[in-house]
Amino acid sequence: xxxxxxxxxxxxxxxxxxxxxxxxxxxxxxxxxxxxxxxxxxxxxxxxxxxxxxxxxxxxxxxxxxxxxxxxxxxxxxxxxxxxxxxx
Numbered sequence: 128x129x130x131x132x133x134x135x136x137x138x139x140x141x142x143x144x145x146x147x148x149x150x151x152x153x154x155x156x157x158x159x160x161x162x163x164x165x166x167x168x169x170x171x172x173x174x175x176x177x178x179x180x181x182x183x184x185x186x187x188x189x190x191x192x193x194x195x196x197x198x199x200x201x202x203x204x205x206x207x208x209x210x211x212x213x214x215x
Contacts, residue, residue, distance in 0.1 A: 129196075130170050142175030144191040147198040150180045 129148070132140035148167035154160050171178045180198055181187035187198040188205045195213065197206030 129176075130165065130174070139174035139176075140194070141171055144176055144194050145179055145189050146171050146176040146191065146194065146196045147179050147181075147187055147189040147202075148196055149199055150183060153183050153199055156183060 129141055129146070134140050134142070148171055151160070151166050151168045154163065154166055154168075160166065168178055168180070179187075179189055184199060184201055186201040186205050188202055188209050189196050190209055190213070193213070195206060195209050197203060
């Protein structure tokens with residue numbers, strides 16, 4: 128999980144990187160904002176990431192260097208495709 132991942136210099140891995148993940152509005156739509164231990168969007172921002180998102184439930188992938196993130200379950204396939212492209 129990117130919440131505790133650090134770069135070699137000890138800073139949050141997402142700091143200064145463009146990233147995406149499950150949005151606060153998607154979390155709210157499924158009624159889990161008070162159930163989950165943290166909101167992914169907030170955590171990415173708090174760790175210095177530049178959070179980007181598409182409309183709720185739409186596939187969305189952000190690549191920044193070697194870091195590839197997908198917004199939600201609909202993003203699984205395009206995220207995997209981005210990884211395969213990166214590995215090619």
